[in-house]
Amino acid sequence: MNVGDVGEFGLIARLARIVGSERPDVVVGIGDDVAVLDVGGPRWLVATVDAHVEGVHFLRHLITPQQLGRRALAVNISDIAATGGEPAFALVSLVLSESEEVEWLEELYRGLRAEAERAGVAVVGGNIARSPGPMIIDITLLGHVRPEHMLRRNGARPGDVVLVTGTLGDAAAGLRLLLNPSPDLAAPYALPVAEREALVSRLMTPTPRLAESRVVARAGLATAMVDISDGLSSDVGHICTASRVGVRLWADRLPVSDSTRRVACLLGVPAWELALSGGEDYELCFTVPRRVALDLAARVTNETGTPVTAVGEVLPPEAGRRLVLPGGQDVPLEARGWEHFAPPS
Amino acid sequence: MNVGDVGEFGLIARLARIVGSERPDVVVGIGDDVAVLDVGGPRWLVATVDAHVEGVHFLRHLITPQQLGRRALAVNISDIAATGGEPAFALVSLVLSESEEVEWLEELYRGLRAEAERAGVAVVGGNIARSPGPMIIDITLLGHVRPEHMLRRNGARPGDVVLVTGTLGDAAAGLRLLLNPSPDLAAPYALPVAEREALVSRLMTPTPRLAESRVVARAGLATAMVDISDGLSSDVGHICTASRVGVRLWADRLPVSDSTRRVACLLGVPAWELALSGGEDYELCFTVPRRVALDLAARVTNETGTPVTAVGEVLPPEAGRRLVLPGGQDVPLEARGWEHFAPPS
Numbered sequence: 020m021n022v023g024d025v026g027e028f029g030l031i032a033r034l035a036r037i038v039g040s041e042r043p044d045v046v047v048g049i050g051d052d053v054a055v056l057d058v059g060g061p062r063w064l065v066a067t068v069d070a071h072v073e074g075v076h077f078l079r080h081l082i083t084p085q086q087l088g089r090r091a092l093a094v095n096i097s098d099i100a101a102t103g104g105e106p107a108f109a110l111v112s113l114v115l116s117e118s119e120e121v122e123w124l125e126e127l128y129r130g131l132r133a134e135a136e137r138a139g140v141a142v143v144g145g146n147i148a149r150s151p152g153p154m155i156i157d158i159t160l161l162g163h164v165r166p167e168h169m170l171r172r173n174g175a176r177p178g179d180v181v182l183v184t185g186t187l188g189d190a191a192a193g194l195r196l197l198l199n200p201s202p203d204l205a206a207p208y209a210l211p212v213a214e215r216e217a218l219v220s221r222l223m224t225p226t227p228r229l230a231e232s233r234v235v236a237r238a239g240l241a242t243a244m245v246d247i248s249d250g251l252s253s254d255v256g257h258i259c260t261a262s263r264v265g266v267r268l269w270a271d272r273l274p275v276s277d278s279t280r281r282v283a284c285l286l287g288v289p290a291w292e293l294a295l296s297g298g299e300d301y302e303l304c305f306t307v308p309r310r311v312a313l314d315l316a317a318r319v320t321n322e323t324g325t326p327v328t329a330v331g332e333v334l335p336p337e338a339g340r341r342l343v344l345p346g347g348q349d350v351p352l353e354a355r356g357w358e359h360f361a362p363p364s
Numbered sequence: 365m366n367v368g369d370v371g372e373f374g375l376i377a378r379l380a381r382i383v384g385s386e387r388p389d390v391v392v393g394i395g396d397d398v399a400v401l402d403v404g405g406p407r408w409l410v411a412t413v414d415a416h417v418e419g420v421h422f423l424r425h426l427i428t429p430q431q432l433g434r435r436a437l438a439v440n441i442s443d444i445a446a447t448g449g450e451p452a453f454a455l456v457s458l459v460l461s462e463s464e465e466v467e468w469l470e471e472l473y474r475g476l477r478a479e480a481e482r483a484g485v486a487v488v489g490g491n492i493a494r495s496p497g498p499m500i501i502d503i504t505l506l507g508h509v510r511p512e513h514m515l516r517r518n519g520a521r522p523g524d525v526v527l528v529t530g531t532l533g534d535a536a537a538g539l540r541l542l543l544n545p546s547p548d549l550a551a552p553y554a555l556p557v558a559e560r561e562a563l564v565s566r567l568m569t570p571t572p573r574l575a576e577s578r579v580v581a582r583a584g585l586a587t588a589m590v591d592i593s594d595g596l597s598s599d600v601g602h603i604c605t606a607s608r609v610g611v612r613l614w615a616d617r618l619p620v621s622d623s624t625r626r627v628a629c630l631l632g633v634p635a636w637e638l639a640l641s642g643g644e645d646y647e648l649c650f651t652v653p654r655r656v657a658l659d660l661a662a663r664v665t666n667e668t669g670t671p672v673t674a675v676g677e678v679l680p681p682e683a684g685r686r687l688v689l690p691g692g693q694d695v696p697l698e699a700r701g702w703e704h705f706a707p708p709s
Contacts, residue, residue, distance in 0.1 A: 022469070023462035027492055030466065037473040038480065038487035044452070045486050054488035056453055058508065060404030068457045068504060070493040107389070108401055112413045112457075112502050117368035121375065124367070128382040135383065141390050142383035143399035147372055148415040152497020157457050159413060159504040163403070 047171065052098045052245070055169065062163040067098040069160075073153035081197055084123050086223045087156070088130025094248065095160035096138050097227035097301040101246040102171070103236025104164030106138050106229075111145035114155040127156070138229060168236040170244040170305070172261035179242055180312035181266060181331035184231050184302045184319065186274045187251055188290060191297025192282040193222035209285055214278040225301040230323045235305055240315050244305040250298035253354040255331070256340060258306060265334035267341040268352060270295065274328040291345065296355035306333055392516065397443045397590070400514065407508040412443040414505075418498035426542055429468050431568045432501070433475025439593065440505035441483050442572035442646040446591040447516070448581025449509030451483050451574075456490035459500040472501070483574055513581040515589040515650065517606035524587055525657035526611060526676035529576050529647045529664065531619045532596055533635060536642025537627040538567035554630055559623040570646040575668045580650055585660050589650040595643035598699040600676070601685060603651060610679035612686040613697060615640065619673040636690065641700035651678055 022030055035049040042048075046063055047055035053067040071077055071091045082090070092109060099106045111131065113124075128142075135142055140160070196210075197219055227246070235241050243262055245254045251273070259266050273294040275283075283290035307315050309332075316327035334341070340352040367375055380394045387393075391408055392400035398412040416422055416436045427435070437454060444451045456476065458469075480487055485505070541555075542564055572591070580586050588607055590599045596618070604611050615636040620628075628635035652660050654677075661672035679686070685697040 020466045021462065022460065022464045022466060025466055030469065030492060033466065033470060034473045037470060038477045040486055042486050045488055048486065048488045049490070051489065054453065054455065056488065056506070058403055058405055058409055058452075059407055062404055064403055064409065064506075066453070066455055066489065066504075066506065068455045068489070068491045068502075070457055070459055070491055070502070072459060072493050072495045072497075074496065075494050107403075108399065108411070110399065110411055110413045110504060112415055112504075114415055114417060114459075114500055114502070115367065117366065119367045121365045121367060121370055121378065124375065125378060125382060128379045132383045141385055141387050141393065143390055143393045143401065144396065144411065144413070145394070146413045146415055146502075147375060148417050148500075149420050150417045150498055150500070151419065152417075153495055155459055155493075155495070155497075155500065157413075157415070157459070157491075157502050159411075159455060159457075161401070161409075161411065161506075 051172070053102055055102070055164065062165050063169065065099050065102050065104045065162045065164050067095055067160050068157065069095050069098070070155055070157040072155050082223055084126035085130035088127040089134040089224045091156045091158050092131055092134040092140065093225050093227050094301065095158050096229065097225070097246040097248065099160060099162040100227050100229045100232035101244050101303060102164050103168040103232055103244065104162045106140050106160055106162040108143045108161040109135060109140050110159040111142060112157040113145065113147045114150045116151060117149060119154065138227070167239070170236060170241055172243050172245055172258045174242040175258050175262035175264050175306040175333045176242055177264055177333050177335045178309055179306040179333040180309050180329050181255065181268065181304065181306055181333065182312060182316055182327050183247065183251065183274065183304045183330050184228050184325050184327055186276040186279065187247065187300050187302060188275050188279045188293035188297045189218050190222040190225065190299035191293040192279040193218035195286060196282060197222070210278070210281055218278050218282065222299055225299065227301055228303045228325065231303055231319050231325050234319045234322050235303070235315065238315055238318060240311045241305040241307050244303060247300050247302045247304050248298060250296040250355060251304060252295045252352055255304055256354045259340055263336050265336050265338035265340055266331055266352065267334055267343060268331035269343045271345040272328065272330045274326060396517070398447055400447070400509065407510050408514065410444050410447050410449040410507045410509050412440055412505050413502065414440050414443070415500055415502040417500050427568055429471035430475035433472040434479040434569045436501045436503050437476050437479040437485065438570050438572050439646065440503050441574065442570070442591040442593065444505060444507040445572050445574045445577035446589050446648060447509050448513040448577055448589065449507045451485045451505055451507040453488045453506040454480060454485050455504040456487060457502040458490065458492045459495045459502070461496060462494060464499065483572070512584070515581060515586055517588050517590055517603045519587040520603050520607035520609050520651040520678045521587055522609055522678050522680045523654055524651040524678040525654050525674050526600065526613065526649065526651055526678065527657060527661055527672050528592070528596065528619065528649045528675050529573050529670050529672055531621040531624065532592065532645050532647060533620050533624045533638030533642045534563050535567040535570065535644035536638040537624040538563035540631060541627060542567070555623070555626055563623050563627065567644055570644065572646055573648045573670070576648055576664050576670050579664045579667050580648070580660065583660055583663060585656045586650045586652050589648060592645050592647045592649050593643060595641040595700060596649060597640045597697055600649055601699045604685055608681050610681050610683035610685055611676055611697065612679055612688060613676035614688045616690040617673065617675045619671060
């Protein structure tokens, strides 16, 4: 049996069974996006690691080293933001060949520094190893979270409202622009250059929602939170699994930017499909009891300027995971997000 | 200019200049084997990361997955032991192809678990990423150190004695047995099978010197400490650089096991050369003021059973780094240990 047969999440479950253990200082252990650890101070430590593999997570001719440095750190920051925590320290593990250009790597580190400074992160160490294979940037990010602020995937309750920050599908639209520059999409009358660049930069240099996460965490009203890295349909599923609940999303309530609507139209795909399953947006998705949901959404927008949209509702587990299409048809919600080694469905 | 031109340490220095920053919560930052972080509790957090790349750090036909799992974690534990700290939490980042065998990975994790249990470490998370290239096991290890126990590379003073735990050169002898199984070495009369296996297992599954490190740290007498991963000649050089001191080692005082002496003899190389530059032994090297050195050495041996040997003395910086050969000749000490991307000398 090989990894392709069981898929990424199947493999993680098998490996977690071997090394998983209960310990009082491990608040959240293997199987989550982040580990949460009691290290003796007033705040818990949060830790997460994420690898960017050349040819799989980035293509060198499509991204500058500065963008890559920013991105590699940003996706980790987003994981910590989703806990209501604050990122603090990064360890950077590089795997590369000796023919790699030093100047290119210095540019990569300038990107890292830019993102680190933006988020209050110190790069405190790492490792450099030689490899004949693709370049890999593997970043471990450590941060802090106050126990009373911490949000996980497992607290959503039936009746809660599902909220998302910002707009969804922009990174997916940016990826399609990048990979399929057909004349229709590239022509100036189809999409202004500035809009095109904005979409591509959402993909290349996502902005983790740290300020928004702070407002949500301090309000103490949300019941669960994730960041949208794989795609809303997949990531909201993580909340459902961990919270043992169902969910209903409305396709026509998903927040989509005008630019992404235009790309979707030119591509001939529904915009909500890009928003639902595109991934890489690094927005936050959180659940909030109905009576305070609009209040919290308004608070986030007032304090950060970022729109917050109600896109669904949490259901009892027996209701399953549902999607209401724009025409009103209620269909099963398929998790179509990104999964490494997705097993055959 | 490429990475091969500047070498591993040259590259780290360049990248550290870009991202290095002063911050009150960063006790030890980029450029050391471990980062030391003030996270608000009574103990500091220590963090280190180390990658095992297939074909570079391990050959799959020569190591079992269980051994590899043990080894990948052990080398990180050794880094934390060298600070006088206690390892606590591991994050395991795997980079692999989808054709990888699940059973092989489960064996890897059984090895990880064995080493984790031995050292009191919880595996709390990680990441799995797809790659067409060589398999990589990249482990981030977090631990604790009491500020008053912490040992670094930079406290050695002229007049201190250089001490090492255990025996040196065994892993290098094991590697040569593994890679060059010439009839002379393989023949039963040359080296008993049990001795051969003991040397190979020192290479495959090193035992980090945690108990010994505890005794040294709590005694509060040592001035600097490193683990011997690259080779004594190279690692003692890290102490010299960080402490701005010189050193003199005596080749004939290096502790060498009878088995390694026998292998050296069969190979026709001086045993002290294996001990001085072999690397991968994961013993501790520490410096102690002369008047308490023998006392501390005896205390470590009494409490752990591990021999401790005085192999040299710390000198003023202007004396440089010297090696006294068995014949009495005093020559420059060359750092011949392992360095990724070693630049041409």
